[in-house]
Amino acid sequence: MRKLYRITAQGIIDTLAKTLSTNARASRLLEKLNLANPKWGSGDRNTVHRATYEILRWKNYYSFLSGHDETVDKKENLWSLLGVWLVINNLEVPDWEEFKSLKPKEIKARQKEKTTPERTKSIPSWLYERGKKELSREWNIELDALNIEAKLILRVNRIVTSPKKLQEELHSKYNIEALPIKGYEDALLINKRTNLRKKPLYLKGSFEIQDANSQKIGPFTDVKPGMNVIDGCAGAGGKTLHLASLMRNKGDIIALDVEENKLKELKKRARRNRVKIIKNIWVADAQYKESLSNWADRVLIDAPCSGLGTLKRNPDLKWKLTEERISEVIDLQRKILLEQSNWVKKGGKLIYVTCSILPSENQDQISWFLKQEAGKTFDLEKEETFFSHQTEYDGFYAARLIRR
Structure with a gap:
C-alpha cells in the first residue's frame, strides 16, 4: 500500500x-x-x-x-x-x-x-490482572501468542472428499497451496489469505473454515458412527458438522441453541456439507428437554464463555469484556452443566468445552460440577487445555466425563 x-x-x-x-x-x-x-x-x-x-x-x-x-x-x-x-x-x-x-x-x-x-500487550488493566492471577507466568506468554493474527485453516469434510484430494483440487483449480498440519488429521493450512467462500469446492461442501484447535474437539468427544449425540450449544454448527463427518453420516445428532437464527444457518451449512443426520431443535422449546433424558451416548457442551482463546481472530472482544460478563457466563456454564448432564445415558460421555483459557471457566467448573448431586454419577476421564503459545492456534479447554 x-x-x-x-x-x-x-x-x-x-x-x-x-x-x-x-x-x-x-x-x-x-x-x-x-x-x-x-x-x-x-x-x-x-x-x-x-x-x-x-x-x-x-x-x-x-x-x-x-x-x-x-x-x-x-x-x-x-x-x-x-x-x-x-x-x-x-x-x-x-x-x-x-x-x-x-x-x-x-x-x-x-x-x-x-x-x-497492559500497554505492551495491549489489554485492559483489570483483565491483565485477572489473567495473571489465574494463569501466573503462563499468562504473559499466552498474551503474546494471542496478539498474533490467526492463520487460515480449513477442515476437510470427509463425507465429500479427502485431505489429499482437496489439496490437489485447490492447487490445480485455484493455484492455492494447502499444507497438512501434523496432529490435525482433517486440517489444511492456507498460507496466503484468500476468499474461499465463493469457490465451487466450498459451495459443494468439500471443506469448512475452522481453527485447528477447534478441530481437536470433535475427536476429543470419542464419537463413533451410529451413536446418539447432542450438541447442546451448537450455534451455527461448526463442531456439529465435524461430529457428523467423524460419524460418517451414520447415527443421530440433535443440535440445540438459544438463537434460532444460528440453527437456521446450521441447516444451510448441513445441506451444503451433505450431512443428513442432524435434527435441529430450538432449545427454547422446552417440550423436548424431558424426552432427551438418558438418551445420548455423547453430549457436547460448547459452553458460552469469555472467548479469550479467540483473541487472535477477535481482538475487539477484549475491549468489550467486563468482570460482570465473566461472572454471568460462569453462572450460565454451571446451569447448562446441571441441565444437559441429565441427557447422558449410563456409560455415555459428557464433553465440556470452552474457547477460554481461564481456569475459572474451565477446570474450576468441572471440579464444582463433580461435587454437585448431578455430577456424582460422573468421573473425569480426560481434560486438556490447548494453549495458543504451545500450538499457534486458538486457545481451548476440553473435559470428557463418563457416566457410571
Missing part, C-alpha cells in the same frame, strides 16, 4: 468507532462496509481489514505511542491511532487536518521506551 485514500480511512474510523461503542463484531461491520463499497479493489479491502484489526489488537499500545489515554475512544483519538499505524508501518501520512497534531518522531521514540505490560 502506497497511499491511504480518504474514503478507506473513513471506513476504518467508522468501523473502529462502531466496534468499540456497540456489541457489533468488527468482522460483521467489515463485511457490511465491503458490500457498501462494491467499487473498492482488493487493495482497498485489504488495507481497511488490516488497519482495523491491527488497531483493535494494539489499541492500548498505539494509545501510548500517540500520547493519548488508552481508555478514551473518541473519534479524534481514533484518527491518532490510525496515524500511529501508518507511522510504525512506514506508510505515507496524508496531509489531512486529522493528522496535523501527529508527531512521527515522538512516536518512533516512544517505541524504544519501556511501559506497563
Whole structure:
C-alpha cells in the first residue's frame, strides 16, 4: 500500500468507532462496509481489514505511542491511532487536518521506551490482572501468542472428499497451496489469505473454515458412527458438522441453541456439507428437554464463555469484556452443566468445552460440577487445555466425563 485514500480511512474510523461503542463484531461491520463499497479493489479491502484489526489488537499500545489515554475512544483519538499505524508501518501520512497534531518522531521514540505490560500487550488493566492471577507466568506468554493474527485453516469434510484430494483440487483449480498440519488429521493450512467462500469446492461442501484447535474437539468427544449425540450449544454448527463427518453420516445428532437464527444457518451449512443426520431443535422449546433424558451416548457442551482463546481472530472482544460478563457466563456454564448432564445415558460421555483459557471457566467448573448431586454419577476421564503459545492456534479447554 502506497497511499491511504480518504474514503478507506473513513471506513476504518467508522468501523473502529462502531466496534468499540456497540456489541457489533468488527468482522460483521467489515463485511457490511465491503458490500457498501462494491467499487473498492482488493487493495482497498485489504488495507481497511488490516488497519482495523491491527488497531483493535494494539489499541492500548498505539494509545501510548500517540500520547493519548488508552481508555478514551473518541473519534479524534481514533484518527491518532490510525496515524500511529501508518507511522510504525512506514506508510505515507496524508496531509489531512486529522493528522496535523501527529508527531512521527515522538512516536518512533516512544517505541524504544519501556511501559506497563497492559500497554505492551495491549489489554485492559483489570483483565491483565485477572489473567495473571489465574494463569501466573503462563499468562504473559499466552498474551503474546494471542496478539498474533490467526492463520487460515480449513477442515476437510470427509463425507465429500479427502485431505489429499482437496489439496490437489485447490492447487490445480485455484493455484492455492494447502499444507497438512501434523496432529490435525482433517486440517489444511492456507498460507496466503484468500476468499474461499465463493469457490465451487466450498459451495459443494468439500471443506469448512475452522481453527485447528477447534478441530481437536470433535475427536476429543470419542464419537463413533451410529451413536446418539447432542450438541447442546451448537450455534451455527461448526463442531456439529465435524461430529457428523467423524460419524460418517451414520447415527443421530440433535443440535440445540438459544438463537434460532444460528440453527437456521446450521441447516444451510448441513445441506451444503451433505450431512443428513442432524435434527435441529430450538432449545427454547422446552417440550423436548424431558424426552432427551438418558438418551445420548455423547453430549457436547460448547459452553458460552469469555472467548479469550479467540483473541487472535477477535481482538475487539477484549475491549468489550467486563468482570460482570465473566461472572454471568460462569453462572450460565454451571446451569447448562446441571441441565444437559441429565441427557447422558449410563456409560455415555459428557464433553465440556470452552474457547477460554481461564481456569475459572474451565477446570474450576468441572471440579464444582463433580461435587454437585448431578455430577456424582460422573468421573473425569480426560481434560486438556490447548494453549495458543504451545500450538499457534486458538486457545481451548476440553473435559470428557463418563457416566457410571
